[in-house]
Amino acid sequence: MKLYFVLIIRRQNYFYFSDMFLTSAIKYIGRYFILLGKVFRRPENMREYVKAFWSDLELLGLNSLGIVSIISLFVGAVVTIQTAFNLNDPLIPNYYVGIATRESIILEFSPTIISLILAGKVGSNIASTMGSMRVSEQIDALDIMGINSASYLILPKIIALIFFNPILIVLSMFLGIWGGYLAATFIGVVSPTDFLVGIQSDFNSFYIVYSLIKTVFFAFLITTISAYYGYYVKGGAVEVGINATKAVVSSSIAVIVANYILTQILLG
């Protein structure tokens, strides 16, 4: 009898919680799309939006060049070394190391892993800047001037990242493969000639297109999700921090899920 009650209560709780989860998920997603609806409106003044675009491009794009370059070089080198060790089999030609390095860099490392790093770097920046503006009423001040604060603050960022992340990713591909070449040259896990032959063999240029399509989607998700968490902060400094963390976690998850879906669609 007792057990029976416990089960009933458990079941009700289960439904209660799943119900709550569902309604709050719907609420979040609803608010996200409402925000997007506010973002994509005609700008009050094109020149000011363009000005904002250039400063966002510098802050969110150009400032990422350093970290993207360093990570790409080193990861490219490591991928080459590890692939060389794993393919150390007399039946597999040495130049396969070059092919494998190229494919993993172009298909996954550059678009996805670099986007995840940018989700951390750019996402926390967007969410915390906008969150601080919200709690110090600067966003209210924009609204009261008759400016569409959502559009003015978010649209230039979306465009800046959609424009610049593909450039970053192409750079990352080059540097990653170059890192692999350096590893071949200086560590000698595979001969540089074999590596060069490898990276030129069986090249499918659609993979680059696939990567860049992914990058554009990721850039959109990172910007809008982080902006969402920044724009709707309520409270003070602590909440700004909490939402900046949520922005990074959520946009990273979104990137991973989108990666899976886009790969199914484009390569499946």
Next chain:
Amino acid sequence: MAAIEVHNLKKSFDEQEVLKGISTTFEKGKTNLIIGQSGSGKTVFLKSLIGLHQIDEGEILYDGRELSNMDTNAKKSLRTDMGMVFQGNALFDSLSIEDNVKFALDMFSGMSSSEKTDRANFCLEKVHLKDVNNKFPAEVSGGMQKRVALARAIALSPKYLFCDEPNSGLDPKTAIVIDNLIQEITQDFDITTIINTHDMNSVMEIGDKIIYIKHGLKVWSGTKDEILSTDNEDINDFVFCSKLFKSIKKNL
């Protein structure tokens, strides 16, 4: 017809009922003061008026047009006619002081760059600020930030000016300068001004109409002359609580 009419305005946050049905009118060319204790709902009232808070009940009319019925464009154009000084200033901290004042001009005015600079300097001079154009908000004092906020609010020559404690944090002399400036702007340009304040000097200086809010209700309203002679206990308790004001009242 009054420029701004408020009917039965109600606003709650979760369980807490902050505004419990306020009705009043604000006239053009007059400085309207809202007074009341800390936490009585002045800021919430002002923010509800300008549409920053979604109200639960009631009507707000701007020159006869209801705020909640306006579409996005009408609301936007109404807002370009509003100037607001926030209680916490809300200056754009990534912009210099001059750029803060110029911001709305950049967005909406179509002025040339030198016209905008002239206008910004004019507004900054009005609030007695000089040689701070290139500083950032964090680099000037709190009272100076307040004045920058006022300069920014009047940059686009608003038709409606809202000030949430514009002279808190200012010395008495500068506070009176700011009060008089607000009154001057109000009268010269025939605009509708609403000011939240605790400052009894302001009440006596510029109170064309005074509304006293207590626990979310309008308890009293009248002019600065009426406030001196009223028998309303609440208001006497609030306004004449200091020894100085008690003695003033006694000697009237």
